[in-house]
Amino acid sequence: xxxxxxTVYNSIPMDEFPLCTEKEDYLLFAGxxxxxxxxxxxxxxxxxxxxxxxxxxIVEPQHQQFFDEKVKPHxxxxxxxxxxxxxxxxxxxxxxRAAAVLFPISWCEPCSWVGIEAQASxxxxxxxxxxxxxxxxxxxxxxxxxxTVEEAAAAVDRLGALDPQACRANVEAxxxxxxxxxxYERVFRKVIG
Numbered sequence: 319x320x321x322x323x324x325t326v327y328n329s330i331p332m333d334e335f336p337l338c339t340e341k342e343d344y345l346l347f348a349g350x351x352x353x354x355x356x357x358x359x360x361x362x363x364x365x366x367x368x369x370x371x372x373x374x375x376i377v378e379p380q381h382q383q384f385f386d387e388k389v390k391p392h393x394x395x396x397x398x399x400x401x402x403x404x405x406x407x408x409x410x411x412x413x414x415r416a417a418a419v420l421f422p423i424s425w426c427e428p429c430s431w432v433g434i435e436a437q438a439s440x441x442x443x444x445x446x447x448x449x450x451x452x453x454x455x456x457x458x459x460x461x462x463x464x465x466t467v468e469e470a471a472a473a474v475d476r477l478g479a480l481d482p483q484a485c486r487a488n489v490e491a492x493x494x495x496x497x498x499x500x501x502y503e504r505v506f507r508k509v510i511g
Contacts, residue, residue, distance in 0.1 A: 323509060326501035327493050328429055334406065335438035338414035339482045344370040345474065346416035348409060348432045351389060352381040356422035358388035359467055361398055363420055366471035370396070374412055376403040413439035418477050421445030422470060438489040440482030444473045460485045
């Protein structure tokens with residue numbers, strides 16, 4: 319029953335997420351460490367792909383037991399490292415050097431900053447087909463959409479074919495402040511015109 323007019327994507331300040339084309343070997347998970355965000359699946363993906371994983375995010379009180387049982391036993395500061403809840407400037411540095419950001423969500427997330435910020439930094443996403451991810455990820459160009467842990471681990475082997483510049487261009491074309499402002503201007507003109 320909503321009077322839907324248009325979708326205008328959120329934007330990010332691009333200069334806070336500089337492009338980096340030189341990547342390291344690690345995979346990154348950023349976000350709340352909760353069941354629906356898939357931090358436990360990120361651990362499984364990294365293990366199967368034989369890549370180090372860095373986890374960044376908050377453990378909320380209602381998810382402490384999940385973290386203690388499903389994630390914490392894998393922490394060894396070598397293959398799986400928990401960085402804590404990082405300030406944006408520190409998280410941006412992690413995005414820049416990561417080989418990919420893992421986004422194995424199991425819920426219809428409307429729009430997370432993580433995927434947009436990572437791609438602005440030139441880092442591809444390996445994520446599930448939930449929520450906004452099919453709109454963000456350009457399959458085989460800025461990341462990979464997967465349905466299982468096994469598919470995600472296999473996608474890690476294909477990261478070398480992706481161009482960090484394509485990730486950045488995707489965000490510049492769709493999620494910059496200028497594009498968002500133009501989108502709202504079009505909507506307002508349509509509504510009042």
